[in-house]
Amino acid sequence: MIKKDLVIVGGGPGGMAASVSAYESGIKDILLLERDQYLGGILNQCVHTGFGLEHFKEVLTGPEYAERFIARLQDMPGIDVSLKSLAVKLTRDKTVTFLKPGVLQTVKAGAIIMATGCREKTREMVHIPGTRPSGVFSAGLAQKLINIEGLLPGKEVVVVGSGDIGLIMARRFTLEGAKVKAVIEIQDKPSGLLRNIAQCVEDFNIPMYFRHKISRIHGRDRVEKVSVVKVGDDLNEIPGSLFEIKCDTVLMSVGLIQENELIDASGIQIQGNNTDVPGIFVCGNALKIYDIVDWVTKDSFAAGKLAAEYIK
């Protein structure tokens, strides 16, 4: 078993900021585990701008924001960045088991910071009835298909929910030549940032329906249409309000939830940046879903300091 003063799980903006902060607080023996082949986490697929206004006082794209931190990490020789390294187990006695091509390894840590981010809620979590054809995507998956793989998931799109990724993808699809037919939001106001509503939806004349919901997805092999109904303030369906929209793609942008499976599986309880195990910390979106990356950075700087103080 190897030993490290500090193990940080997750190499997105949270984990990178926590590493930098712990390093600057005097911890020089850090292992940063990232399952992907590059650091940056979700920032890598966010090729649009709007990052860094708070932290860098500049407008950056996602990859540019990530790049700033990657550059800083490179100047910190005590931080061992381990890519393609997927943490598979966390224990209360502060060990992390991780998988790297060809090896399953366990590391004993002085302290651990979990910065495992979040994932998108699915169609299933909001119980949208109907068939289960191909063409229902989480906004993040669609983003990955377009921005990273260069593939167009569909040509006639209905976006469910007004989360930021969904709004940004509405614009992206439009720019790629697809027709975004509607953004459907059950609440009476958008859940995404107002600037995204303006720049991604209004500027492209995409119809937005508040207090509406998808009541059914149709199509056997591929999405063919959706049924939409109006809901009242109690979120119940208003009879007689049903209409249909023809489309081949449904994009789910109904919010994010923390990805804390390792913590859950180990029985550890989260208490703010701390947990019920002294020396195990949580930060970034794994702790709380933040609207913008700058707040993730801020939160993770704090966690890095906490871990450093604990180790000393």
Add this chain to the structure above:
Amino acid sequence: MKTYDVVIIGAGVIGTSIARELSRYRLNIALLEKEEEPAFGVSKSNSGIIHPGTQNPPDSLKGRLCVQGNILIRKISKELGVDFQEAGELIVGFSEEDTKELLRLKKDAEALGVPGLKIVDKAWLRENEPNLNSEAVSALYAPTAGIISPYRLVYGLAENAMRNGVEIYTETKVEGIIRAGDNFEISVSKGSFNARRVINAAGLFADDISGMLGIRDFKIRPRKGEEFILDKKKENLANHLIFPLPSKISKGVLIIKTADGNPMIGPTAEDTEDKSDLATSDKGLENVLKSARRLVPSINDKDIIAYFAGLRPAAGDDFIIRHEEKSPGFINVAGIQSPGLTASPAIALLARDILKDTGLALRKKLIFHPHCKKSIHIFSMALSKTKGLIAKDASYGDIVCRCEMISAGEVRDSIKRGARTMDGIKFRTRAQGGRCHGSFCTTRIMKILAEERKIPLTGITKRGKGSEIVKKDRVDD
């Protein structure tokens, strides 16, 4: 053109069971399936329960075959490397009257030969099934009930049948059958097949196939069942399969344990006209939750991670398994509603016997290979073994689906063993089947599938033609 001794129509659990059974004999066999892979019909969307044989009329064919199937499946699943787990079931009663009804069920089941039945009381239930509604007063306990992955069973049967010489043709839809002397000429989407005998195991479409030969005395009336899968975190919600007292048309909404560990609640039972109607509904969810909570009150709808609907191919009350005198050599295996999965090995034996009675010579092959290699699931073995395997083949350490912890090696294995679509991979490996529903792993799996099959990413489908995942390469900049 080649004349097959036997052509079987439909590669569900029934068609593949019959094919594997017949592959013990010196016969030329073709199995025709309209979908891109086996198990894409009724056999993919069911409860996965190996029923003990309770809840069947004592003189029914389905009851007899269910009891026999429950015994046979144990050996078959072992041979095919498919996990079978004897979970046991409880049919729960809430009143004195219910207990009387349970006693009646017990008597019926015993007449069918269901072993080990006993009535358990409140104290037993509290001790052995702590999450059960505390108002339950008694239950009929059937220890031989079990669970299996229905599609992995079908894939095992199909693979093993092929190993023993059966030819399986997918994307091959039977469009017409005519008599050609003593034989049959079967026209399919692309070409035709000649056969001495035809076995119709076409599930929901068995009446259409039968109609092609003029036999129209039964009609398949689909009965829809919606099911809701819970997060694996709730694996220990129940220790047994839990049933309410059955109604006239169904066994009711159950608390189901599944081979993958996720509990499931359902199914509903609702007649529908449309054989392609696989939609779930708000009403279905509401009914299932209400009925399931009567059994286990703590069930939370926030734990639902997936849902689906299946159609029971019912034709009246019982199975229809018979040689058609009006069209000698044609055998119907139709109306295989629940407990068809359980009964499948026994149905295969019955079909074999009927086939023999038609005068077809059944001579055993010198060598029959009963086994399939058990597929590797890297994180369901001891960690030390996992380590060894990963050291030997790094692709098993390259996790693709992190919710279910499935490696690139496992995905590749599944493709080498026959998966051709994203659903085919999901059913075999569970990759994309967890909490995130493929949000993270879809692109990776698409790439592996494209590479193994040597097709472009735009050709990757969810479950066959028409269900392509992406519409096209991006409009180029």
